[in-house]
Amino acid sequence: MISFKNNRPLLQNGYCVFSDYDLSWLVNVLQEAASSAGTHLPFKEEIAAGVLQYLENNCPLHAVPLDYLFERMRNLLNQIGLPLIANHLRKQPPPVDIELDTIAEKSPLPLFFYTELRERMDALRSKGLTSYHFSGMTRCSYALGDRRRACPTQQRALAELNAFLQLSADS
Numbered sequence: 774m775i776s777f778k779n780n781r782p783l784l785q786n787g788y789c790v791f792s793d794y795d796l797s798w799l800v801n802v803l804q805e806a807a808s809s810a811g812t813h814l815p816f817k818e819e820i821a822a823g824v825l826q827y828l829e830n831n832c833p834l835h836a837v838p839l840d841y842l843f844e845r846m847r848n849l850l851n852q853i854g855l856p857l858i859a860n861h862l863r864k865q866p867p868p869v870d871i872e873l874d875t876i877a878e879k880s881p882l883p884l885f886f887y888t889e890l891r892e893r894m895d896a897l898r899s900k901g902l903t904s905y906h907f908s909g910m911t912r913c914s915y916a917l918g919d920r921r922r923a924c925p926t927q928q929r930a931l932a933e934l935n936a937f938l939q940l941s942a943d944s
Contacts (some may be wrong), residue, residue, distance in 0.1 A: 780829040780830065781794070781825070781828050781829050782828060782832050782834050782836055783835065783836040783837070784836070784837055784838075784839055784842065784866070784867065785836045785837065785838050785839065786838075786866045787900070788892050788900070789866065789900055789901075789902065790811075790836065791826075791866060791867050793820055793867065793936035794867035794920060795825075795867075796818070796821050796822060796825055798820055798867045798868065799820075799821035799824055799825065800817050800821045802821075802846075802862070802863075802865060803817040803820060803821060803858070803862075804817055805863065806812075806858045806859075806861045806862040806863065807858050807861075809861040809863070810857045810858050810860070810861040811926075812857060812858065814855070820849070820850075824845075824846060824849070824850075825835065828842075837899055839864055839866060840864060843862060843864040843902065846859075846862060847859040847862055849940040850862065855860075864940045865901055866904065867902060867904070868900075868904040868906040869897055869902050869904065869905050869906070870907075870908055871890075871893065871894070871905050871906070871908070872874045872908050872910070873890070873907055873908065873909045873910055873912075873913035873934070874907050874909030874910075874913045874916065875909065875914035876889050876890055876893070876913070877909075877912070877913040877916035877917055879917060881916050881917065881919070883917050883930075883933075886913075886917060887937060890937075891941070894941060907938060910931065910934060910935075911931065913934060914927050914928075914930040914934055915927055915930075917930040917933075917934065918930035
């Protein structure tokens with residue numbers, strides 16, 4: 774097995790530290806800035822790849838404050854002739870991963886599961902973290918439906934979970 778070391782520095786936002794961020798997060802940040810500026814950014818993947826390459830290979834810091842990273846990205850966008858997008862670049866932390874199957878293992882009854890999930894999301898929101906990535910949805914629906922394989926009960930639990938997450942994202 775071949776293992777590669779991740780040379781990316783940690784991102785720091787207040788007292789929250791992020792180690793798991795990737796190209797798609799930076800692409801989404803650039804796309805959001807371009808959309809709010811009302812323009813199209815066709816080479817956002819290349820810009821994001823350049824930022825990641827800088828972080829992995831040239832950044833001397835072990836932990837980069839999120840404010841510093843976004844200020845450097847604004848400077849980069851200004852230097853390559855995209856000041857409109859640079860002005861609309863909004864600082865946002867990478868999405869936080871919430872493992873739904875782990876919560877469901879600890880609280881397999883839907884009432885307790887949804888209460889625990891809501892409390893966890895509220896705690897993250899109170900720290901300023903509003904972007905989430907949910908993993909383990911299928912395994913979670915098995916646990917909530919008390920099933921070992923796909924069936925109508927499991928499908929109903931999955932639909933309820935999706936509806937809850939959609940409502941939580943809208944509020």
